[in-house]
Amino acid sequence: VSSTSFEILGRDGAGRLGRFKTKHGVVQTPTLLPVINPNLNFIPPSEMRKFGAEMLITNSYIIWKRHREQALAEGVHKLIGWDGPLMTDSGTFQMYMYGSVEVQPQEIVAFERDIGVDVGTILDIFSTPDRTHDQARTDLQETLVRARASAQIKGDMALACTVQGGIYPDLRAECAKAYQGMGADFYPIGGVVPIMEQQRYATLVDVIVAAKQNLDPSKPVHLFGAGHPLVFPLAALLGCDFFDSAAYAKYAKDGRMIFPDGTWRLEEITESWCACPVCSKHTPAELKKLPAQERELRLAEHNLWVTFAELKHVREAMRQGTLWELAERRCRAHPTLAEAFKRIVAHSEWIETQEPLSKGSAFFHLSPESSHRPEVRRYRERLLSRFDPKGRDFLLLPEVNKPYSMSYAPLLDRLARLPVVPAVQSAFGPVPLVLDEMYPLAQSDVPATLDKETREDLEAYLGTIETAKGVRVRADLTLEEAERLLTPLETPIDWDLERVRAVADYQFGEGAGDALLAGKVEIQKSRNTGKIRQVFVDGERVLALRAEDGFFVPQAAGAKRLHAAIPAPRLRVVVEQDSVAFNREGKNVFAKFVRSADPALRARDEVLVVDENDTLVAVGQLLLTPHEMGWFKTGMAVSVREGIKG
């Protein structure tokens, strides 16, 4: 049992906007836990809320050594003067710094439990980057022994089991897997401070991804000791929910100021480019003249303002669906971060599984890395696997301003008579005109001049299409030439039908369009925009269009058609019998009732809710990833749009 719970409210990349509940209050994530040193009188915990802190971390080992009796008697909250959510570290970092600690692994966990912390950490073994693979594995095995023993005695305290494994992704993965089912509630990724100190951010990316891919996704992940805003966007994009740091205080004592793009010494600054309450009141010259103690306080306050402002930036970017763009900008602060950003896109096959179907934001093409983003990867894969050119060659039309269909409107009649797939070359690859109102194509912003790497990628992708589809991509033919050379179609293409079919196949898989459109089709369009709004077949409404991203919402009739034509497990979320009656009434599907789900689904996909006999019970929007549904015991899995009576 645990007294904490974690819920996902939004997502971007592999990142999560979350809510972490504890007995002492609720915490928005991603966030940072300022480190409170119980031996120092610095910024009092009670003042931390004004900067934006909602949870703190302190060190149970220091308390155990110096304030044991008092902490056991009055509880840790009273001891440090904070009534909100509280985490403790266990002495692992002290072992790393000083070589050993006096406390036993189970002793410290029992102590954390007994003094009333919300999240207590095991005494794991910190593998430094210089540990060999064998040494790191030995460390890891000891960590796992301790974790198992700690889980037995944790009581209702949430237990933080730290992922170790040094610089070796395979060991990080092994550790994360071993924790599955062990009863942990919180996963710090440990041993990363020296990796960050050595600016090995690409290694940091690998280590985080290896851990994330193998951890229980229903629990928060904490990047232990990461407290510089430089790493927040990239780590949050990879799914880190918590950070912690004593940097605000340590740097202040050392005369250093934190900024979103680095650290500067106060003495080297003439004008601070920060508008925080400290910097807007005091010039650097004034700060330099303050008595040492007051100056340290002011610098620590500045550091906290800047730190929490960047966390708000990360959370707000997730709400807006622009965390990739923020991470890309921030990763231009240093070549080692630029390298890390490249490493992130190298993991885009995994990130694509976490990335929602659409995000209500624009896609900015900003660099060679942009064309390796999961959104591009997904588009290119689905064009190959789900778009049927029916043996027609692609005809690449000259580029014009978006939206393509409007720009090409004057040509549509001529194009409808040609036996080709009219398409436009974009940074995503060729976009058939019938797919050009979908996310992220319609919402993308691409510069006129693409870099060489992107251009060569695109060229290679054209070859892949030709091989996969057995058709040619004609970039060598103008419309006039095509009209001269090709035999016109007897029946011109019906663009609306073609569009509905292509988008449905892209969204639901091959065959979906035919299933949905079998019968007498009537398409209703918006009077203002001319865009498709609803699709009726044989008098029944089967589809409505999500205006913000150009995808379809299947209505009950549409869901029945999809269910009949597309075999299980595709498009399905299977719920337990206990849930069926509720869902048939239009009530949402809760995660704990989900049996299984089609792994090809993505968050924000429209799905078929079925019972264990594949009887259709509802249609709705998926809120989690298929993988997450196996893990979450609380919260919603599918927002049901319509229940379907038996």
Add this chain to the structure above:
Amino acid sequence: VSSTSFEILGRDGAGRLGRFKTKHGVVQTPTLLPVINPNLNFIPPSEMRKFGAEMLITNSYIIWKRHREQALAEGVHKLIGWDGPLMTDSGTFQMYMYGSVEVQPQEIVAFERDIGVDVGTILDIFSTPDRTHDQARTDLQETLVRARASAQIKGDMALACTVQGGIYPDLRAECAKAYQGMGADFYPIGGVVPIMEQQRYATLVDVIVAAKQNLDPSKPVHLFGAGHPLVFPLAALLGCDFFDSAAYAKYAKDGRMIFPDGTWRLEEITESWCACPVCSKHTPAELKKLPAQERELRLAEHNLWVTFAELKHVREAMRQGTLWELAERRCRAHPTLAEAFKRIVAHSEWIETQEPLSKGSAFFHLSPESSHRPEVRRYRERLLSRFDPKGRDFLLLPEVNKPYSMSYAPLLDRLARLPVVPAVQSAFGPVPLVLDEMYPLAQSDVPATLDKETREDLEAYLGTIETAKGVRVRADLTLEEAERLLTPLETPIDWDLERVRAVADYQFGEGAGDALLAGKVEIQKSRNTGKIRQVFVDGERVLALRAEDGFFVPQAAGAKRLHAAIPAPRLRVVVEQDSVAFNREGKNVFAKFVRSADPALRARDEVLVVDENDTLVAVGQLLLTPHEMGWFKTGMAVSVREGIKG
């Protein structure tokens, strides 16, 4: 005559950190002039200083229409309630917005003069981006007529002559050239508001560069109507000194908040990622609930805090020599800005002439654009034109960590016996080991993996070296193979001598090394770092090393050797006879005494100060560019290190 003056205190790219003096006070540049509307009671001028404003702008046409008598009687400063430096616009923008104004061109300039503004603007013709080349030229000719007439009557008011020419760089250049010698004191670049509204930032870059290349460089340049922090770093990098804007107020009235990376509507924000006094006191939810008038004030204050923080960022980046890096980061905020950044590097031939020899900062390689920066261009050109391989092939050694010479120290003895130029491939091109302690090579941070465009650029550059130098660049040969295949040298290479010669040639031009080293050489090194510190020849100290950038400071004896061996005008700054006696005594060279200078010199170069008969009178460091020296009438041109008695 004018009552204002402008001085350059620092530089980065084509940008200038400046000081603008007026009768009403001194202004640090780059800065922004908040627009004060004399008809509105909003944020009072007296409060503007707290945000960082040092100069304001108001509209003389509105004052002329509504407050004429009062302004003439009491002066404009009293009228608006501001005792600091003040600029006025003339009604041009009103013409652009409303089609016409009632005032005559000379009438408004006389009015600006009579009400006591510090900088008054002519009534120029605003050419919108849709004007054809012919129309824009006609507009321009009328603007020039008005400028000439206005210059006659300006009195001691500083006259702002606006550069027009629409979207046509040739017309912008023509206009800027026509202003030379017309007696203007301040150069707004006008007509750019619609260009920015259309997000045509690449065009904005072209327009700024065309103007800057042809304007009197001793006067400030103002990007008229530019007030969004998004454009500050790129415009400042190109040499814009002033911005102005009513955006802080207009956006606030419209419920919009300015951030360094864009504009957001208050209503779409859940958490503000800003720590300014407004955002640290009020949540967005609280701001939304305020009465409209108070909310507008708070948003305007936020907008001003953010705007001036970014200007401080720009100025501080110039002090640190990191404005390129800041501009590159900021230009990742949107694809159109990324496009503009590419356009900036396309102008790097011109920017290189403005870029100082070294900047005391690191060079960050961050993108394909990085290898087109002026620093890279300069290195590649000088390696071609100033480095003499003496017929030896380059041997590209495998990459190791920097600094190269230390990493290769164990190999130096073996390398000294090979008839090759040992070099390392870097993002700059091949770096001979003897040049590896110089700026920006030793100060550069380059990622391990270069993008395709950069790799192909480097490959092409190797071919250029081979053609230009008639030697091969051997990337196909290991050190061991070279030892096996090549006949060892009879006299091994003296690395120290080779390094001094190569750096001297790179810095001063071919032949400099031989001239400086002719005789019995003694090289003094640092005991701590092992690096060269001083060079003595025939018992005289000829060179000292600038530790921060690895370049030489010639001592008097060194200057005499350079002077004797290198023909005029190379390395020379020629001063008038009136200056000679002072400079011989070690006093600095003032700009107004400079006759001419070697156009190949760069700011921060070590130069020979000579009289008109090419007699050497001093040696010192150049503070301006050779081009600027023809224009500046005040301020220092050369910081003299040693006077040389006749």
